[in-house]
Amino acid sequence: MSITIATSLDLKGLSCPLPIIKTAKAMKELAPGQLLEAFATDPGSVSDFKAWAKVTGNPLVEAGEDGGVYRFVLRKKEA
Amino acid sequence: MAAEVVILGGGVGGTIVANLVAKQSAGRAHVTVVDATGIHVYQPGFLYVAVGQEKPSALQRPERQLLRHDVSLVVDRATRVDPVGRQVQLESGATLPYDQLLLATGSRTVMSEVPGGVAAHDFYTMAGAGRLFKALEAFQEGTIVIGVAGIPYKCPPAPVEFVFLLDDYLRGRGIRDKVQIKLLSPLNRAFTIEATSKLVQPILAERGIELTGFFNVESVDPVGRTVTSLEGETVSYDLLVLVPPHRGQKVIEDSSLGDERGWVPVDKNTLKHTKFERIWAIGDTTSIPISKSGSVAHYEASVAAAEISAALNGEAPPAHVYDGKVMCFLETGQGQATTIRFDYDHPPVSPSPARRWHWAKALFNKTYWHTVPQGRLP
Numbered sequence: 001m002s003i004t005i006a007t008s009l010d011l012k013g014l015s016c017p018l019p020i021i022k023t024a025k026a027m028k029e030l031a032p033g034q035l036l037e038a039f040a041t042d043p044g045s046v047s048d049f050k051a052w053a054k055v056t057g058n059p060l061v062e063a064g065e066d067g068g069v070y071r072f073v074l075r076k077k078e079a
Numbered sequence: 080m081a082a083e084v085v086i087l088g089g090g091v092g093g094t095i096v097a098n099l100v101a102k103q104s105a106g107r108a109h110v111t112v113v114d115a116t117g118i119h120v121y122q123p124g125f126l127y128v129a130v131g132q133e134k135p136s137a138l139q140r141p142e143r144q145l146l147r148h149d150v151s152l153v154v155d156r157a158t159r160v161d162p163v164g165r166q167v168q169l170e171s172g173a174t175l176p177y178d179q180l181l182l183a184t185g186s187r188t189v190m191s192e193v194p195g196g197v198a199a200h201d202f203y204t205m206a207g208a209g210r211l212f213k214a215l216e217a218f219q220e221g222t223i224v225i226g227v228a229g230i231p232y233k234c235p236p237a238p239v240e241f242v243f244l245l246d247d248y249l250r251g252r253g254i255r256d257k258v259q260i261k262l263l264s265p266l267n268r269a270f271t272i273e274a275t276s277k278l279v280q281p282i283l284a285e286r287g288i289e290l291t292g293f294f295n296v297e298s299v300d301p302v303g304r305t306v307t308s309l310e311g312e313t314v315s316y317d318l319l320v321l322v323p324p325h326r327g328q329k330v331i332e333d334s335s336l337g338d339e340r341g342w343v344p345v346d347k348n349t350l351k352h353t354k355f356e357r358i359w360a361i362g363d364t365t366s367i368p369i370s371k372s373g374s375v376a377h378y379e380a381s382v383a384a385a386e387i388s389a390a391l392n393g394e395a396p397p398a399h400v401y402d403g404k405v406m407c408f409l410e411t412g413q414g415q416a417t418t419i420r421f422d423y424d425h426p427p428v429s430p431s432p433a434r435r436w437h438w439a440k441a442l443f444n445k446t447y448w449h450t451v452p453q454g455r456l457p
Contacts, residue, residue, distance in 0.1 A: 015368040017265045018230055021295050024309040044273070051267040055293045056310050 005073070006034040012069060016044040020052050023074070027058060030076040035061070038072045045070055081109040082391050085167055085177040087157045087330070089114030089142040090122075092362035092376030092383075093183030094452040097150045099384035100391075102454070108391050110150045111175060113167065117142050117154035120205065121447055123373055126237055126410075129202035129211045130244045138205065145452040157184070160334040162355040179387045182343055182352075182360040184330060186233060186371060188323035193228045198301030199321035202241065203233065214318060215248065220257035221317030226306055227265050228296040229324025233363060233371045236409040236419065238262065238322055239269055239279055243412030246286045260288045261314060263306070267292035272427045275409065275419050282411050282432070296321060325371070327364060342366035347423070348400035350383045357390070359383050370405050377451060378404045384454075408440035416440050 011019040019040045049072045053060035062073035086093045101110045119142045127133035156170040167175045188203045190196040200211040249255040268276035295309040307313045327341025337343045343360040344353045347367045352358040362376030385397040403423030410416045416436035421427040450456045
């Protein structure tokens with residue numbers, strides 16, 4: 001099964017807590033199992049995405065950094 | 080002929096810049112402030128009105144009294160800015176030409192953007208704060224919920240300060256044990272700033288204030304008295320207090336000077352509009368990702384004034400730029416407070432809560448009228 005991203009969010013330049021709020025809004029639109037990727041530049045987003053995923057039960061399947069841009073991939077939890 | 084400087088908005092930022100530019104130009108420029116009400120309102124005081132510690136009359140003065148005599152005040156609403164023809168249209172039908180324009184129109188609250196939100200109280204307008212206090216006076220027992228329904232909003236520490244002052248108020252009435260206080264936070268901590276959260280979270284726990292994290296308010300059910308988050312959680316309330324969503328003013332949106340929420344894009348150091356010449360913006364008005372607060376408008380004002388004065392004189396921009404300085408007080412209740420200071424290059428620091436910060440805040444609130452609008456405090 002190939003992994004396709006359903007929604008991609010550009011959150012670069014936004015400061016906390018906007019990246020999390022925009023992500024929470026976008027995740028609502030996804031069907032269970034669909035993936036969302038988000039790009040952010042706020043260093044605080046690393047711990048915020050990790051904690052948000054844990055608290056809301058939507059798994060954070062990928063987290064990385066490339067040249068100051070953080071990339072996160074979240075999977076919408078099963079209903 | 081004197082150059083025309085037009086300032087939209089007679090709040091803290093617009094008033095300081097008007098007074099400083101008039102002073103610096105020594106008669107070579109004519110400064111006009113356009114304000115819809117002509118009344119200068121000290122918004123940080125709304126919080127105290129909401130818990131009965133301040134009277135609305137103490138928070139407002141005629142803008143005219145705060146401006147230098149050589150600054151003109153036009154009490155009217157700006158409806159459109161023409162950045163090419165360099166003029167401002169007013170609701171009365173008059174137009175004001177400008178050589179330099181400062182946008183200091185601030186923000187407005189739009190609770191109507193939250194489905195069911197009209198059922199919620201807020202302390203972001205004078206009327207809202209007054210109504211909230213009336214509701215609190217009538218409140219006897221149950222659950223009071225405080226949530227955030229949009230980012231960015233004015234005065235980021237305000238929800239935390241409110242729950243502490245609410246705790247004091249309920250203790251004063253002897254009914255604290257009959258009331259549950261729940262604070263719903265957009266992040267997994269009390270406040271966006273981690274250092275400050277670490278300081279206030281133990282105090283929240285000590286006062287019996289329940290903190291729920293990652294609760295971004297999406298809608299309210301006024302009949303079932305519940306509030307639901309984007310994350311899908313639902314919380315019941317008897318009295319709901321929400322920080323309403325904020326937007327820039329309509330004149331910004333109607334003139335296409337800002338982004339989709341009406342916030343004006345400016346250089347974060349010079350405060351000059353990123354697209355249009357001869358236009359500057361400060362305070363809540365801008366899209367700079369920094370606190371929307373009087374303190375930011377205050378610190379930015381001297382920079383904007385110097386930039387505008389230099390532009391009027393055809394001089395090079397001044398070396399002194401806005402460095403992102405923010406300084407806020409945060410009430411922690413029981414007569415104590417802390418402060419939050421930071422800038423673009425330095426992370427926030429907060430000292431341990433103490434009585435002296437509470438008194439410093441109270442003193443600042445009282446002396447504001449004689450110091451800040453006149454540009455007497457750097």
